[in-house]
Amino acid sequence: MLKWFRYGACGLATALLVADATGAALAASEPKSTGGNLVVRRLSADQYKATLISIFGQDIDMGGRFEPDQRESGLLAVGASRVSVTSTGLERYEAAARAIAAQVVDEKHRGTLIPCTPANARAADDACASAFLSNVGKLLYRRTLTPEELAVQVRTAHNAAETVKSFHEGLAITLSTMLTSPQFLFYRERSEPDPANKGALRLTAASKASRLSFLLWNAGPDKELIAAAESGGLDTPKGIARQVERMMASPRFETGVRAFFSDMLQLDNFAALTKDAMIYPKFTIDVARDAREQTLRTAVDHLIVRNGDYRDLFTTPHTFLTPILGTVYEVPVAPIDELDSAAEGWQPFSYAEGDPRAGFLAQASFVALHSHPGRSSPTLRGKALREILFCQTVPDPPANVDFTLVQDTKHATYRTARARVEAHLLNPMCAGCHKLIDPMGLGLENFDSSGAFRTTENGVKIDASGEINGKKFDGAAGLAKAVHDSPQTASCLVNRVFAYSVGRPLAKGETEFVQYLESGFAADGYRLPALLKRLATSEAFYRVAPPEMKKAELPTQIASQTQESAK
Amino acid sequence: MIVRKMYTVGALAAAAVALQVSTAAAETKSYAFSLFYPATYTQPDNCPTGLNPTTHEIYKNALVTTGTKPDEAEKIIENYVSRQGQGAQQAAKPITERGKADGKQVSAYSNPLTVPDPGFKTAVGKFALGFNLDGRGENDAGAFEDPRSHEKGVDNQLFRIYGCTANYMATPPVYPNYPLETWEMVAGTMPAWLLSVSGEDLTKEGSEVTITIDRATNRLLRDGKGHPRSNATFRIDSDPRSHNVFKGRIEKGMVKAEVPKVYFMGDQFFFPDFDFTHVKFELDMKEEGGHSHGMMGGYLPWISIYYQHGQNGLNAETFRGMDMVGLYRALMRMADADPDPSTGQNRRISTAWLMELVPAFHIPAETKTSSVP
Numbered sequence: 020m021l022k023w024f025r026y027g028a029c030g031l032a033t034a035l036l037v038a039d040a041t042g043a044a045l046a047a048s049e050p051k052s053t054g055g056n057l058v059v060r061r062l063s064a065d066q067y068k069a070t071l072i073s074i075f076g077q078d079i080d081m082g083g084r085f086e087p088d089q090r091e092s093g094l095l096a097v098g099a100s101r102v103s104v105t106s107t108g109l110e111r112y113e114a115a116a117r118a119i120a121a122q123v124v125d126e127k128h129r130g131t132l133i134p135c136t137p138a139n140a141r142a143a144d145d146a147c148a149s150a151f152l153s154n155v156g157k158l159l160y161r162r163t164l165t166p167e168e169l170a171v172q173v174r175t176a177h178n179a180a181e182t183v184k185s186f187h188e189g190l191a192i193t194l195s196t197m198l199t200s201p202q203f204l205f206y207r208e209r210s211e212p213d214p215a216n217k218g219a220l221r222l223t224a225a226s227k228a229s230r231l232s233f234l235l236w237n238a239g240p241d242k243e244l245i246a247a248a249e250s251g252g253l254d255t256p257k258g259i260a261r262q263v264e265r266m267m268a269s270p271r272f273e274t275g276v277r278a279f280f281s282d283m284l285q286l287d288n289f290a291a292l293t294k295d296a297m298i299y300p301k302f303t304i305d306v307a308r309d310a311r312e313q314t315l316r317t318a319v320d321h322l323i324v325r326n327g328d329y330r331d332l333f334t335t336p337h338t339f340l341t342p343i344l345g346t347v348y349e350v351p352v353a354p355i356d357e358l359d360s361a362a363e364g365w366q367p368f369s370y371a372e373g374d375p376r377a378g379f380l381a382q383a384s385f386v387a388l389h390s391h392p393g394r395s396s397p398t399l400r401g402k403a404l405r406e407i408l409f410c411q412t413v414p415d416p417p418a419n420v421d422f423t424l425v426q427d428t429k430h431a432t433y434r435t436a437r438a439r440v441e442a443h444l445l446n447p448m449c450a451g452c453h454k455l456i457d458p459m460g461l462g463l464e465n466f467d468s469s470g471a472f473r474t475t476e477n478g479v480k481i482d483a484s485g486e487i488n489g490k491k492f493d494g495a496a497g498l499a500k501a502v503h504d505s506p507q508t509a510s511c512l513v514n515r516v517f518a519y520s521v522g523r524p525l526a527k528g529e530t531e532f533v534q535y536l537e538s539g540f541a542a543d544g545y546r547l548p549a550l551l552k553r554l555a556t557s558e559a560f561y562r563v564a565p566p567e568m569k570k571a572e573l574p575t576q577i578a579s580q581t582q583e584s585a586k
Numbered sequence: 587m588i589v590r591k592m593y594t595v596g597a598l599a600a601a602a603v604a605l606q607v608s609t610a611a612a613e614t615k616s617y618a619f620s621l622f623y624p625a626t627y628t629q630p631d632n633c634p635t636g637l638n639p640t641t642h643e644i645y646k647n648a649l650v651t652t653g654t655k656p657d658e659a660e661k662i663i664e665n666y667v668s669r670q671g672q673g674a675q676q677a678a679k680p681i682t683e684r685g686k687a688d689g690k691q692v693s694a695y696s697n698p699l700t701v702p703d704p705g706f707k708t709a710v711g712k713f714a715l716g717f718n719l720d721g722r723g724e725n726d727a728g729a730f731e732d733p734r735s736h737e738k739g740v741d742n743q744l745f746r747i748y749g750c751t752a753n754y755m756a757t758p759p760v761y762p763n764y765p766l767e768t769w770e771m772v773a774g775t776m777p778a779w780l781l782s783v784s785g786e787d788l789t790k791e792g793s794e795v796t797i798t799i800d801r802a803t804n805r806l807l808r809d810g811k812g813h814p815r816s817n818a819t820f821r822i823d824s825d826p827r828s829h830n831v832f833k834g835r836i837e838k839g840m841v842k843a844e845v846p847k848v849y850f851m852g853d854q855f856f857f858p859d860f861d862f863t864h865v866k867f868e869l870d871m872k873e874e875g876g877h878s879h880g881m882m883g884g885y886l887p888w889i890s891i892y893y894q895h896g897q898n899g900l901n902a903e904t905f906r907g908m909d910m911v912g913l914y915r916a917l918m919r920m921a922d923a924d925p926d927p928s929t930g931q932n933r934r935i936s937t938a939w940l941m942e943l944v945p946a947f948h949i950p951a952e953t954k955t956s957s958v959p
Contacts (some may be wrong), residue, residue, distance in 0.1 A: 296811060297809040299810075300810040300811040301809045302810065303809065303810045341813075342819055343805070343818075344817065345817070345818070345819055345947075346816065346818045347817075349817045350817075350821040350947075351947035351949060353821065353949055354803075354804040354818075354819055354820065354821055355804075400950065417666070
């Protein structure tokens with residue numbers, strides 16, 4: 020984990036102060052928002068794990084894969100409110116729950132994770148079970164269990180313990196049922212009348228706590244946040260601000276920022292990324308793993324530790340590398356000191372001024388992720404630039420397109436990707452979209468499909484010039500500057516942050532508020548912490564659309580069914 | 587090969603500066619050894635009396651010549667090959683302890699002179715890769731001619747020794763089986779060997795260059811095809827014993843050098859150390875298949891060569907088909923340099939080793955890993 024407080028505490032504090040100062044001016048002008056629909060979101064695998072790590076610690080093995088996530092409107096966080104659990108998925112959750120519960124109560128962990136010792140380890144102990152289940156249940160269900168709920172759980176533990184003649188095994192059975200409960204696996208938002216705005220709705224305090232926690236930490240609320248929610252601490256702007264300050268000062272904030280960028284940049288696609296080993300033998304599974312981590316470390320370092328301008332991510336020479344990534348980028352990275360067991364091999368690295376390999380877009384997480392297994396792709400890269408960084412939608416190609424030419428990397432006439440896509444553009448059916456995306460992607464042609472820098476392709480010097488929104492640029496550095504300078508870059512980020520935070524696309528009545536966030540983002544120097552703070556402390560963040568809208572726009576039948584079943 | 591630039595990599599920045607100051611060169615190309623093996627150049631007429639026997643014949647001959655009846659020898663061999671692990675070691679005792687000293691059976695591998703000479707077959711012929719090490723050139727009767735440079739008087743007695751043993755027989759670009767197999771086993775576990783060439787202009791004919799050979803403290807990394815990964819970073823071992831610096835020159839596009847001595851430590855299970863004298867060196871910096879190719883010739887202590895095989899003689903005989911006693915006696919007989927003042931026995935043998943190199947970064951030993959916790 021990065022020590023973001025190492026030299027970033029001052030920077031972050033300054034940023035928050037700036038946000039306070041400018042925010043105070045802007046807060047008065049926060050536009051009214053209608054709010055959006057309530058959603059029911061399934062925990063992502065990362066949220067599931069992060070929540071359980073926060074409760075039981077890093078020592079518990081969380082197991083393998085869960086139900087696959089689904090990306091909607093560019094985000095898994097939005098897709099999470101459109102999915103349910105299949106029977107196969109439920110089996111996986113159940114297997115994971117049993118394994119986790121068994122570890123929690125085993126002899127190695129019970130001393131630290133269970134707050135009491137049963138009077139008789141071979142029999143039920145309701146008092147001890149209650150102490151454990153009330154504590155853990157609160158963190159799993161993100162609220163204090165009702166007396167009835169707790170009584171049911173304690174009774175379950177009692178019966179199980181009597182049956183299997185083991186207090187701890189009985190407790191594990193109960194815990195595993197809680198871990199597969201919809202109350203844990205889904206977080207359902209609820210609304211209540213807003214006393215300060217007659218006729219308007221806002222999230223309940225418990226829902227506020229969850230929305231905040233999943234935004235800033237990518238995990239469920241901790242005890243303090245739940246306590247604040249249950250004591251009215253989240254009913255006032257001041258109370259919310261206090262919690263937001265606390266949460267952003269926590270090292271767990273880094274986890275939240277990593278989760279957002281992993282989602283926005285679609286880094287989950289690394290799980291399915293393959294390269295042709297005969298063409299790119301250096302692109303191994305270690306490289307893929309480290310490339311993903313490189314980008315997340317760079318983002319956290321730049322945005323949190325250095326409190327940098329978001330747009331500078333595209334031009335920053337600073338990043339982090341491992342020795343094996345160094346072999347792909349062809350730069351020196353000191354080998355891991357084998358005597359230093361704490362060393363993971365990650366080292367800060369800065370490219371020299373003018374080096375075309377600097378910046379976010381030149382990282383393998385972009386150029387390799389948006390390439391084909393055996394060749395680069397100006398089209399995939401251009402499409403990713405438009406969709407991921409500019410929040411635009413590029414239609415899929417027609418089903419009957421002939422890709423033979425662009426796939427022929429050894430074509431005698433069209434020896435570079437530029438030549439091949441230009442020839443492809445002669446097909447008028449393709450030209451419409453390609454004219455929008457290829458000129459951007461061509462700026463990254465100095466990077467092959469593995470992320471390695473190159474100056475020639477098939478012996479021909481690569482022309483990496485391009486065009487973005489009518490402005491011409493040259494090479495990756497030119498593209499990076501163009502992306503940096505484009506107003507769409509910051510605007511897209513704000514829109515993504517908002518959709519990510521509420522788990523749904525922007526509602527019509529929230530447009531003005533998001534524009535306000537965009538203005539604030541610019542006023543704050545495009546600082547992500549300031550943006551998150553402005554969002555998390557806004558009134559609009561907790562506003563809920565009136566019932567008519569909710570009824571009209573209920574996302575899916577699944578969500579309503581889940582809501583019903585959760586009751 | 588990318589042009590090396592200055593990077594600011596935390597501690598690496600200082601390291602890079604240190605490197606630049608130490609070489610004071612306009613250009614440096616740095617490499618890691620991706621393969622190092624004795625040069626062979628097998629031709630059809632190398633072994634007019636045939637090849638050295640295979641493993642089964644080696645054992646049978648060894649047992650029979652030390653007094654075992656042929657049918658009993660067959661049983662011993664069968665018993666050995668049908669077992670594994672400790673059982674096999676035990677069953678092989680009559681083979682390994684076929685030497686006799688002071689009336690007792692002793693290890694033939696530790697005491698090769700206690701066993702009769704089995705008559706190791708060695709290669710003859712016109713061609714061998716290597717260099718004219720002793721300067722006698724065409725006047726060196728029986729010396730080889732290098733098939734590539736056509737240099738006459740090439741001294742490579744080690745090729746004579748290996749030349750009629752199947753596991754060593756190959757002609758470039760084919761690799762000899764056993765050296766390749768051994769390298770593949772040790773390259774991932776032993777510290778890498780490093781080489782650099784620096785000079786004002788590495789392309790200018792006749793220009794002077796500085797060559798370094800070092801051992802690293804870290805190992806080669808592999809790529810997805812199992813080949814050594816290029817552009818990895820290696821920390822130079824601060825042990826001065828493996829540090830070599832010598833001058834060379836660009837000749838006909840190649841780096842060429844002559845130097846009295848090159849020494850670098852190796853691997854316990856591969857080659858304990860390389861102690862070349864009267865060294866001749868050449869390197870073609872052009873990359874072919876991701877590698878640059880070179881050759882280093884010189885005289886090595888033959889006892890080190892024997893030790894490489896004899897330290898695990900049973901395996902060497904079983905898997906390499908090389909009679910250890912025969913090898914020892916052949917090395918003794920064919921050693922051609924550095925006579926012992928008291929016995930006259932030559933202690934060194936002429937040899938040439940081929941090297942393949944991948945581009946690499948070198949950093950000084952003191953460069954610390956500035957890992958981010």
